[in-house]
Amino acid sequence: MELNNKTILTGVKPTGTLHFGNYAGALKPAVELGHQVNREGGRHIMFVADYHAINAIKDAPLLKQLTREIACAYLACGLDPKTSYFYKQSDVPELFELTTILMAYTPKGFMNKAHAYKAAVDKNVAKGEPNDAGINMGLYTYPVLMAADILAYDTDLVPVGKDQIQHVEIAADIAGSINAHYGRQVFKLPRYFTTEATETVPGTDGRKMSKSYNNVIPLFADDATLKKAVMGIKTDCQDINAPKNPDEILLYQILRGIAPTALVAEVRAGLEKGGMGYGTIKKMLLQALIDEVGEKREKYMYYLTHFDEVEDMLHDGAIRARTLVQPVLERAKDAIFNRK
Numbered sequence: 001m002e003l004n005n006k007t008i009l010t011g012v013k014p015t016g017t018l019h020f021g022n023y024a025g026a027l028k029p030a031v032e033l034g035h036q037v038n039r040e041g042g043r044h045i046m047f048v049a050d051y052h053a054i055n056a057i058k059d060a061p062l063l064k065q066l067t068r069e070i071a072c073a074y075l076a077c078g079l080d081p082k083t084s085y086f087y088k089q090s091d092v093p094e095l096f097e098l099t100t101i102l103m104a105y106t107p108k109g110f111m112n113k114a115h116a117y118k119a120a121v122d123k124n125v126a127k128g129e130p131n132d133a134g135i136n137m138g139l140y141t142y143p144v145l146m147a148a149d150i151l152a153y154d155t156d157l158v159p160v161g162k163d164q165i166q167h168v169e170i171a172a173d174i175a176g177s178i179n180a181h182y183g184r185q186v187f188k189l190p191r192y193f194t195t196e197a198t199e200t201v202p203g204t205d206g207r208k209m210s211k212s213y214n215n216v217i218p219l220f221a222d223d224a225t226l227k228k229a230v231m232g233i234k235t236d237c238q239d240i241n242a243p244k245n246p247d248e249i250l251l252y253q254i255l256r257g258i259a260p261t262a263l264v265a266e267v268r269a270g271l272e273k274g275g276m277g278y279g280t281i282k283k284m285l286l287q288a289l290i291d292e293v294g295e296k297r298e299k300y301m302y303y304l305t306h307f308d309e310v311e312d313m314l315h316d317g318a319i320r321a322r323t324l325v326q327p328v329l330e331r332a333k334d335a336i337f338n339r340k
């Protein structure tokens with residue numbers, strides 16, 4: 001992918017309890033992509049979507065805590081706030097002007113079809129509640145704010161998981177209809193590319209790793225907590241010496257998503273041949289986890305306890321981000337108010 005002179009933008013919602021599933025699937029690839037973009041002469045923008053979060057999280061101290069955790073996690077994992085643009089959405093007020101402009105060009109029907117809204121309606125229907133029970137306008141118009149996030153920077157590319165593809169398409173559609181209406185390029189049309197991890201890390205019970213299933217390996221926990229999670233990974237009772245198919249073994253699947261290739265190959269061979277016990281593999285996995293996040297964990301704790309430093313970085317990021325948004329907003333106002 002050609003990244004020179006390209007603007008790549010990603011938003012993350014503060015979610016809570018970061019685990020190795022988030023790490024392998026989102027955090028690590030996003031930070032690596034950031035390094036690659038900066039190295040190859042592109043512009044990398046990454047932000048915490050805290051205004052998107054308030055649609056769901058109304059508990060203010062909780063939102064504050066989750067926002068802090070996600071910001072510290074990205075920094076701890078190596079996101080460089082000097083070369084990348086890293087900020088909180090709420091610190092860029094131009095986005096909300098832009099949202100109002102985009103609203104006027106967003107067919108209501110688009111929102112009716114948006115996944116997040118449809119999923120909420122389906123849940124209500126399943127519970128026998130009225131369709132729109134508990135659904136606020138923030139959730140309903142979620143894709144418009146997201147379109148503003150994207151269009152504000154003349155973004156070329158948005159790396160997304162499958163669930164976010166539709167949102168980027170909506171952003172491109174809105175941009176396209178505004179451009180067509182005014183007969184000029186007011187907004188750049190963004191494209192998505194999917195980042196669906198080839199290796200997903202299952203939870204300790206084999207289901208998707210998720211806090212609600214109580215099967216996570218927490219990302220920044222201490223060694224004892226990590227150990228407890230790893231020792232709790234479900235195993236079968238095949239004979240230790242029996243040759244096994246690694247792909248059918250949960251412990252191996254988890255290891256494969258996280259551990260270095262050489263270790264994965266070693267364990268694969270050991271299982272296929274027989275003789276390598278699950279206890280041994282668990283110890284290897286635990287060590288691999290500690291090696292992977294040991295240093296990051298310390299940085300994370302440092303940032304959490306020195307959040308004023310992080311706050312400064314985020315504010316700095318927002319100031320830089322706003323210098324990019326302002327000309328785009330002016331361009332839009334020139335068109336809609338016939339100024340230029």
Ligand code: TRP
Nearest residue numbers: 009010011012013049052146149
């Ligand atoms: N909706 C995205 C998510 O739930 C977060 C997000 C907000 C985003 N604005 C964005 C992602 C802009 C990419 C671009 O994960």
